[in-house]
Amino acid sequence: xxxxxxxxxxxxxxxxxxxxxxxxxxxxxxxxxxxxxxxxxxxxxxxxxxxxxxxxxxxxxxxxxxxxxxxxxxxxxxxxxxxxxxxxxxxxxxxxxxxxxxxxxxxxxxxxxxxxxxxxxxxxxxxxxxxxxxxxxxxxxxxxxxxxxxxxxxxxxx
Numbered sequence: 001x002x003x004x005x006x007x008x009x010x011x012x013x014x015x016x017x018x019x020x021x022x023x024x025x026x027x028x029x030x031x032x033x034x035x036x037x038x039x040x041x042x043x044x045x046x047x048x049x050x051x052x053x054x055x056x057x058x059x060x061x062x063x064x065x066x067x068x069x070x071x072x073x074x075x076x077x078x079x080x081x082x083x084x085x086x087x088x089x090x091x092x093x094x095x096x097x098x099x100x101x102x103x104x105x106x107x108x109x110x111x112x113x114x115x116x117x118x119x120x121x122x123x124x125x126x127x128x129x130x131x132x133x134x135x136x137x138x139x140x141x142x143x144x145x146x147x148x149x150x151x152x153x154x155x156x157x158x
Contacts, residue, residue, distance in 0.1 A: 033114055034082070036135050041077040043091070044069075046156030051149070065153075070095055078157070080108055086119060128155075 031039070047069065052061030055068045062068070075091025088104040106121025117140065119126045128140035131154075138157045143150050 031135065033110065033130075033133055036133050037080045037108075037117075037138070038082045039135060041079045042138055042157035043075065043077045044073075044155060045158045046154070048154045050152045050154075053151070076103070084108055 044066075047065040048063050049065055050063065052063045053065075054060060055062050055065060072091075072093045072095040075093055076089065077091060078086060078088050080086045084107050086106055086108045087102050089102050090099055104121050106119055108117060108119045110116070111118060111127075115129060117128050117130050119128075126142070128142040130138065130140045132139040136158060139154065140157075141152055141154050143152050145151070
């Protein structure tokens with residue numbers, strides 16, 4: 001009788017574990033990079049620079065640039081659309097009430113290997129290396145050369 005209970009328990013456990021295996025047929029596919037990019041409006045939550053800069057003229061080099069952004073820019077957002085258009089828009093608080101709501105509009109695309117986001121507007125191109133992208137957060141890097149120094153900016157958006 002001990003063996004019957006043991007094998008019954010073993011059978012029940014094996015049935016439970018096999019019935020709990022994930023079934024790929026019913027699972028939704030993971031979102032693509034484009035789907036994650038276009039699923040939300042992106043608001044800046046972090047901005048760092050390497051090498052550091054003296055942003056406020058106090059002879060101290062700063063890497064974290066967030067404290068130096070105007071409060072009225074912290075609610076601005078970028079909206080990427082599935083038709084490959086994008087806008088950069090003022091949030092509810094504008095630095096100048098006379099500024100237009102849409103600051104920039106253009107087209108976006110991924111480079112050939114899907115690691116760089118290329119934005120084109122008004123005959124100008126901006127390209128950023130997307131180092132991290134999820135449904136909740138995007139991190140990209142871009143460079144700027146000024147006075148012979150190459151600065152790398154890392155921007156985080158939620």
